[in-house]
Amino acid sequence: MPESLYRQTFRSCRRKGMRVEHVLFAILGGLLLVSFVTITAFPSAETPSSKPAVSDIDVPLVLDLTSTSPERKFVKNTSCRFHKCFDVLRCGLREDGKLGVHIYPTSWRINGVNGSPLFAPLSKQFIQLLEAIESSGYYEENADEACLFVPAIETLNANRLDDELVSKALGRLPLWGGGKNHVLFNFLPGKHPEYETALYLESGEAIIAGAGFSTRSYRKGFDVSIPMFNVLTKVEDAGPTVEQSYQKERPLVLVVMHGNFLPDHDTILDSILEGNSLSAIRLRRCEDAAVRNNARKVCSSGHVYDYPEILVQAKFCVITRGLRMVSTTLLDAVMMGCVPVIVSDTYVLPFADVLDWKRASLFIAEQSIGEIPTIVQQIPPNVWRSMSKQAFFLYNYYMSSMHKITLTTLRIIQDRVFDHYALRYENWNLPPTVMSTADPDFIRPPPPLFIPLAPLQSTGFTALILTYDRIEILYKVIKIVSETPSLAKIVVVWNNQEKAPPPEEEWPKVGKPLVVIRTSSNKLSNRFYPYDAITTEAVLNLDDDMYMVTPDELEFGYQVWCEFPDRLVGFPGRVHVLDDDKKWKYESEWTNEVSMVLTGAAFHHKFYSHAYTYMMPADIRDWVDSHMNCEDIAMNFLISAYTHQPVVKVTPRKHFKCPNCGTSIWNNTDHFQRRNYCLNYFVEVFGYMPLKTVDFRADPVLFKDQYPTNLKRFPAVGDV
Structure with a gap:
């Protein structure tokens, strides 16, 4: 989301929550500021201003x-x-x-x-x-x-x-x-x-x-x-070189960087390298006059190396303080994805107020410098890989x-x-998320910064119902949704270009705004378009035959979404599994594990409608619209890729759709085969499987307890 739009959203929230004392304080502050400016701009003759124009x-x-x-x-x-x-x-x-x-x-x-x-x-x-x-x-x-x-x-x-x-x-x-x-x-x-x-x-x-x-x-x-x-040691576009180094084991475990070390550190470093079988080298300035003053050449045991390119061969780079607190070696190390081992008790790292260097480096107390070989050998390969990628990320985004x-x-x-x-x-x-990143171990961010940790529940949600021509059951769904306390608006997406929607007087009379949007083409992706009519943070996506859901279930689902506004929170759960041929399979059996919730009845943040429309790989959107299937799987992929978190299933009910509501595209015999294909094709496009399996379900308090119904906040929550 653009920063300006985030700022606008924040201001709006602040305006809504502003109390009288805030307004009075702002007016008083403004008066004081005017007085301050007046005094500064027009000093008295007795006290001439010394501030130049x-x-x-x-x-x-x-x-x-x-x-x-x-x-x-x-x-x-x-x-x-x-x-x-x-x-x-x-x-x-x-x-x-x-x-x-x-x-x-x-x-x-x-x-x-x-x-x-x-x-x-x-x-x-x-x-x-x-x-x-x-x-x-x-x-x-x-x-x-x-x-x-x-x-x-x-x-x-x-x-x-x-x-x-x-x-x-x-x-x-x-x-x-x-x-x-x-x-x-x-x-x-x-x-x-x-x-x-x-x-x-x-x-x-x-x-x-x-x-x-x-x-x-x-x-x-x-x-x-x-x-x-240091411009002398900067490697232009080091990213491909660093990325390629992950395809095989880096030959060097440890490199001790060159520099003017303190005498005590110098002696200890020499001794631990000589007395350890660790694959390690110590870099020094070359003695050969031909390369002595060349910043791009370093030596070790008579060998001349290109610098800083040699660092891409190493997992860890020892950075110690010398006569100066810092040198360019830290930047050289992270530029090549070499995890810094920082031996300095008082050094303040670059941008330390905002960057968490513990994710990208090791810190060794100066008195423990002799323990470096033991410590680095205890770091698991996957942890080193994550730290290395984080180190390069910090360099590439903030220091390159x-x-x-x-x-x-x-x-x-x-x-x-x-x-x-x-x-x-x-x-x-x-x-930032890169949708095509093929590395599932690479840490991905939470959703964009504007998604609040605890949305204002007073704003409610917008129910977006995708329909084609099943008028009678659509009206029933609208009446059920309209009884949900937190509902703010109903948006009906009319996906039939051959038949006009009913006239205004025939629609159910509900106590909330109802908007009908007629689309220009029959696409499943229309359910995820970021319509201007959606004015709330929360969006409830509903199929027009989601007839068996109750207002209590919808209200409880919304309250759970308020606790997890970055997640996909829904009712019908599904799971993905690997078959014997190592292919992904779509599974709808009634199990406790879920990795997807169907968007026929699910809450999501309105940002994800924007992300689906404008940021989802076009190959996936095109496949969904041409085959009229798997838009819900695509949205699950998208949100899981953004959050690196599983979905949240609410309530135990597993049957939601009306059993006798006419023809549905889901009744096709090849429906499940197509969804199996979707899973594997989407993994191919994304480059990895983003879905996360979890054995978790959110139920209302006192749901199964034997208490009178009037003591339960959400009494009408179905069992199956």
Whole structure:
């Protein structure tokens, strides 16, 4: 679902739930904000404002270096937390929902007193960073409308910085204000010999988006920890290489990455590799002068390897802290699907506030570094595979380019500002569904972020009834459904192009809105089209002969769906099994196990109608419509693929359809043969079997207890 539509849905829910005190608070807040703006915009003559006008940005800045003091101690507000050092009042929600980010003009000049430029030209990586912002929805050209500011003063590499000079330049920025609402990007912090773990500047209250934070220098919830990006070792389009490596066993169990290790770690790593039969190598910089300075070559025991390509041969890569807290080796490892073994007690990993690195890496205490061989050998192959794929996912989605690193950083800051629109854990950490993915072990996400954990029950459900020309039984079904307390609307999909639906006066008079939609072609997929008439989150799909279901059963089914809004919740259950020929077979026997519920009587979220129509593989939709069968199996496949969860069957009843309601397409003798074919064909299209078998059924409380009927909330629930 598009983010803007999610936002719209959220606002609507909030408006419905807004109480009087909320409105009064909003009005009071607005008055205070107007007063604040008025005071800021029109300072008194006695207290002249020291805040420069925005137009001053284009004026060249001249710095006098005669007062430079190399002994100066730079100040960073170490107590900053987000709402303490960030002014959220200037961050109005724009129409597109993104916070505005303004970049100081790159043409703005910082000169010395003699008129010469004080800073070297911007690096390619910093230019890419600025371009990523300018081309994104975050960019705000008007500084007065911006929430966040990015100085066009490069701070990526501490080795290239004159700390005193950069601090002076930042302090003279027209909108600096002690760094409030500014963000500084840094890949390489600290210089010899201290190697600080954070940018060493007069940064004040500016957010530091930096690599190499320790838990001591990182202001949690304020700064953003980013990866150390190195264009020299980046492999373009590493995905196919990594994916191909899963087709066979990786020959190396362990690779110890090169770097400036601490002496104690260096000695221990050498000893455990020498005294262990584990298939492992230790990479070092090559001694050969011909390749010594080549970042794409490393050596081990006299062998020269291509780097980082050698890492795709290894299952685990040891990453330890050295003189610096971090190096590029972490990014190199995850780029090649090598699971990092992180030996650092205080390192703050990239985007640690939102990414769950425990799903993609191992953490070893520094005092336990000697236990690495034992630990990695205890990891089962399927667990390693899942961790490897997760590691590559994190790299590919958030860290594989300057563009992705920049926009991920801004999204994290935006989620802090507008926390009610923030992405959830699963949105950050679970890969998006790829319908053709053939790997059943690959973790799939829950449904889209807009599906609430507990939908508002007051909104009710829309009953969508697919019909052709069985008028009498259709009217009976409508009357039964209309007696369900949570029903909001009935939508009848008239699937007969040869015969017009009955006139309005002949339809049953029910106390809920009833809409009739006449389709242009007779397709089973019409039951899953996302009609505009569907205004509720919950959709009850019904066949026009679902005559034996009761209002109590429908109401109970809806209440269960409210507990599982991401699932397919229904009444008639079915199961898939493997036959002796290793072919999937559709089974309708009365067993306790279910893997499907038929959509002739089932609740689902309205999103799945959209997904079926626009995201389902076209081969499956075409087969369903041409053979007039298996649309319910297709929907079960779709929802199980999205959720990686089983369906939910409600109530014990197994007979629902009217036994004497005329001809049905399900009465064909080859019906079950076709459904067997459906199962196997859909598996072929999807690339795997997404259905999950479960021995579970939801029944009402007191359903089988011997209590008076008037004490039961859902008394009319059938036994069979």
